[in-house]
Amino acid sequence: MHAVEVRQLRREFDGKRGAPPVVALDNVDLTVPAGTVLGLLGPNGAGKTTLVKILATILLPTSGTVRVLGRDVAANAADVKPLIGLVLGGDRGLYTRVSARNNLLFWAALYRIPKRQARPRCEAMLERFGLRDRADEPVERFSRGMKQRLHLARGLLHEPQLVMLDEPTVGMDPVATLEFRHVVRQLKAEGRTVLLTTHDMAEAEELCDEVSLIDRGEIKFTGSTARVGRLLSGYDRIDFAASQDDVAHRFAALPGVVGVSRRGPGTWRAEVAVNGADRADLIGWLAAQGVADLQTAAPSLEEIYLQVLDTRGMVL
Numbered sequence: 458m459h460a461v462e463v464r465q466l467r468r469e470f471d472g473k474r475g476a477p478p479v480v481a482l483d484n485v486d487l488t489v490p491a492g493t494v495l496g497l498l499g500p501n502g503a504g505k506t507t508l509v510k511i512l513a514t515i516l517l518p519t520s521g522t523v524r525v526l527g528r529d530v531a532a533n534a535a536d537v538k539p540l541i542g543l544v545l546g547g548d549r550g551l552y553t554r555v556s557a558r559n560n561l562l563f564w565a566a567l568y569r570i571p572k573r574q575a576r577p578r579c580e581a582m583l584e585r586f587g588l589r590d591r592a593d594e595p596v597e598r599f600s601r602g603m604k605q606r607l608h609l610a611r612g613l614l615h616e617p618q619l620v621m622l623d624e625p626t627v628g629m630d631p632v633a634t635l636e637f638r639h640v641v642r643q644l645k646a647e648g649r650t651v652l653l654t655t656h657d658m659a660e661a662e663e664l665c666d667e668v669s670l671i672d673r674g675e676i677k678f679t680g681s682t683a684r685v686g687r688l689l690s691g692y693d694r695i696d697f698a699a700s701q702d703d704v705a706h707r708f709a710a711l712p713g714v715v716g717v718s719r720r721g722p723g724t725w726r727a728e729v730a731v732n733g734a735d736r737a738d739l740i741g742w743l744a745a746q747g748v749a750d751l752q753t754a755a756p757s758l759e760e761i762y763l764q765v766l767d768t769r770g771m772v773l
Contacts, residue, residue: 458526458527459489459524460490460493460618460619461487461489461512461523461524461652462487462488462524463485463508463521463522465486466482466484466485466486466487466508466518466520466521466523467480467482467483467518467520468480468481468482468504468511469481469519480674481504481507481674482504482508482511483673484675485504485508485521485671485674485676487669487676487679489650491650492645492648492649494645494651494666495652495665495669495679496653496654496667497509497652497653497655497668497669498655498656498669498670498671499671500672503671503672504671504674504675505623505671506545506654509543509621511523511530512525512530512541512619512621512652513538513541513543513621517530525537526540526619539568539615539617540618540619541617541618541619542614542617542619542620543612544608544611544612544622545608550608550611551604551611553595553596553597554595554597555595555596556592556593556594556596557588557591557592557593557607558579558583558593561579561583562575562576562579564614565614565615570614578614585610586606587606587633588606588610591603600628601628602628602633604628605625605626605628605633606629606633609640613640613644618649619649619650620649621651622652624654624656625655626655626657638664641653641664651664653665667679667680668680693753694726694727694753695727695729695743695753696720696724696725696726696752697724697727697748697750697751697752698723698724698751699723699743699748700723704743704746705719708725708727708742708746713729713736714727714729715727715729736753740753
């Protein structure tokens, strides 16, 4: 069973003062296999949070079908809610005038966790996210990063099968961010599915099995980072060191070399067309010129992401 199945999803919001409807999501198709981590990437206003809210039954689709673990989010919302954990961040979902412990106990009651299990589970979450020492303080005294950790504790309290994290590390310090990444790996090891919206490309590249690029309400592409690089960027990279500028200039003129740019004194980066000249021949040419220090790699996720935004309107 897929954790998420979205087909021809459209979501509109009423326009202001008689203006035409605003299309937040347009003909979105998305499938997330159970037990995987999917990164949802896109600029502000791309439709990421709208999609997450529909999966969480907070918003209804205008048209199309959305299923979570086989349940339709519109027709069977009550069956979907116990299966999902949602972390939106900010102060939403937290009661700031009461303690962190009481926040979790309150949510445990809403999740209908049996009383004999609720308190031990709340204590375990406070420990897991480094909040036990301040568990009895009002949440309004917490830093932004501490509130975000409490959000994570709340979202995992009922042990959901699908965990949706919307910009979860915003406001976290580097140590807390590393701990969060460990939590995501644990969730995957437990067989849970994670949907992660983020602007942190390093985070997505490190944690996600696949990424979906969304812009202006449309899914541009879904696939592994390596596959995104092959199909969207169209090139690989060769980084090399050459003391003579002439070597780099002649290399740039070879078939299959898209361009060569200087990275620093005596160091260069070449973009090589994936469907152009054989990369091994190009590496052999550099070796024949006495170049021994070189590395090959696919484009980073950040480079791919920026390219998609620079080519808006592309058809894949």
